[in-house]
Amino acid sequence: TxxxxxxxxxxxxxxxxxxxxxxxxxxxxxxxxxxxxxxxxxxxxxxxxxxxxxxxxxxxxxxxxxxxxxxxxxPGLIDTHIHASQFPNNGLKMDLPLLEWLQKYTFPTEATFADVKFASHVYPRVVDRTLRNGTTTASYFATAHLEATKILANAVATRGQRALVGKVNMLHNCPPNYREDSVEQSIQETEQFITYVNNMKNPLVSAIVTPRFAPTCTDDQLTELGQLAAQHSTHIQTHMSETRPEVAWVKELFPHRTNYCDVYHQAGLLTRKTILAHCIWLSEEELELMSRMEVGVSHCPSSNLNLISGLCDVRKLLHHGIKVSLGTDCSGGNSASILDSLRRALHVSRCLTIHDSDQHPDPLTLREAFRLATLGGAQVVDMEDRIGNxxxxxxxxxxxxxxxxxxxxxxxxxxxxxxxxxxxxxxxxxxxxxxxxxxxxxxxxxxxx
Ligand code: GUN
Ligand code: FE
The missing domain is CATH 2.30.40.10 (Urease, subunit C, domain 1)
Structure with missing residues (x-):
């Protein structure tokens, strides 16, 4: 049968x-x-x-x-944040903090996806791996390369996974051999990718607008990406407030914005179809803004521990009525399994309680972590009417x-x-x-x- x-x-x-x-x-x-x-x-x-x-x-x-x-x-597991392009580094090179890790290991690895043959070798294996681990829906970052990103969309479609696939947008503060040339090219290629995926006419696969994070994007670019996402009603994904040096850098790069979250908000990037990965170092104003805009969080505990980024207070996010889900964040995270993220989420929550039981009296329960991995994921990808239970x-x-x-x-x-x-x-x-x-x-x- x-x-x-x-x-x-x-x-x-x-x-x-x-x-x-x-x-x-x-x-x-x-x-x-x-x-x-x-x-x-x-x-x-x-x-x-x-x-x-x-x-x-x-x-x-x-x-x-x-x-x-x-x-x-x-229900199938939902991975709301995973870099398909970082699998060549999976389980490797965790000895630097985020910003140095990106420059030394991650950007050079992603740059190799300029070679479509390499992409065709890696991406089908990534999808096989996540599917075998029970990930029925994944939100993928590919790389800045249009052609390689199409290959990931094809790999997902061929294997029958439900997925959001993003061509990464990054313009500066990254190596000259791995960046987009201009805002025009960034927007044009992203639109070409959206059109390509729409023409696949696969109800399980959608394009997702994917500015890498504020430091690699310009204000103009972020604003145009926000407009592009609105025009095509696409999802949006990015990183936010993962480490303290990153937050300080964003403050320097965008002095005219109130805070990190406001950078995305002013660009029109905060919608109910927006997935923000990490979200560890947030102010009260940012939590309120996120709640008001109905954005979702991808909690990536394995990555946050490996790169010593911080302990995300999921309870606080939930108390603010913010949608929370789990991400593997390979290769910041070392496991492609959302079961691993679930366990790590429980550990992180317990670490917070160990550290300060007055501030954190109620660590996540196993049952809550199960919901983050399933129904929470469906909420964050704004598909609760279709999947999640x-x-x-x-x-x-x-x-x-x-x-x-x-x-x-x-x-x-x-x-x-x-x-x-x-x-x-x-x-x-x-x-x-x-x-x-x-x-x-x-x-x-x-x-x-
Ligand atoms: N912030 C910007 N890019 C990345 C990435 O590739 N991985 C992680 N963990 N954080 C990021
Ligand atoms: Fe990430």
Missing amino acids: SVNGTHCGFKVLVGTLVHSTREDPMVILTDKALGVLHSKIKFVAEADQLEELQTQYGFPDSAVTRLSNRQFVM LEVGKEFDALVIDTQATGSPLDIFDKDKEPDLVEKFLYNGDDRNIVQVFVAGRCVVQNSE
Whole structure:
């Protein structure tokens, strides 16, 4: 019934479902039947109603898959910040702070994507890796190169991942062999990329306007990019307030702006489809502005620890009503797995509490971190109406988890009930436990024997 890479008509999964809602960060539903027709969730009902459902919807027995009591279905993971172009450095070169790290390692690596052959070698592997790790939606930074960025869009489309893909905009404060030539060229090529992706007519893939960060962009450029995004109704992604030296530099470069966030705001770059990565060193005014403009944050704890950037106070962001999600930020982050980001988010939150338990009395819970990785991601990419959990009417972006998969690192004991299995998977599981990955109802990874 589950033919790899094809739509399977009606598909019905019977077993345990785990997801988040607005009201409850983790809901565990046992003995359910979840029906998918084409790309969408058609019904969620009690498993003992299967016969009536079968009569009502007319699906064959062969459409039904019964999960074992060691398996469950959860929403796909959403990575709201990842640099596909930095995978050649993945797990390498973490010995410098951000601004020096960019100049010495990251820009030279990204510069090599001027070679489309290299891009064609790297990008399909990146997408395979993120998909295998359960990332059903990713927001990618490519490089400043138009042609290589098209290759990433193609790799994503071919593999069936849901993605936002951005050609990076960077004009100065970067090497002469790796920068755009002018504001005109920057805008023109970005528009060409948007048109290219629109012409792919793939409902899962969109272009995202991607000014790298304020220091590599000029005011004019940022403003024109804001206009371009508005014209084409695209998403926007960038970095903000990742390190203290970066914040100080932005203050120097944009003395006429109130703060870092205001640089983006005055350029029209803060919308409900804007993803701001990091957001560690923020003032109260910036938090209020972000909340008012309904921008989303991509929390990238692994990267923030590796580059000694800072400890992001996610609780504070949530208290301000700001949408928060998780990003791997490869290769500032060393893991391509959002499960790793989830664990690191819990660690960072605990570090804050260790450091000052009066200021940080309530560290993130595992259940909240699960929501950041799924529904929070859907909110940040402004697709909560379509993805993020297992409610009827949503697109079926989901993972089948097998806690006893071959070679699995999980020790399962007979007495373990569903909440334990979910908790163990989130803390100790890995891609071996992700036996199937669905995007829009299509099985794009099949790991089970
Ligand atoms: N700020 C500007 N560019 C980058 C980047 O590539 N990685 C990270 N972590 N921060 C950035
Ligand atoms: Fe980044």
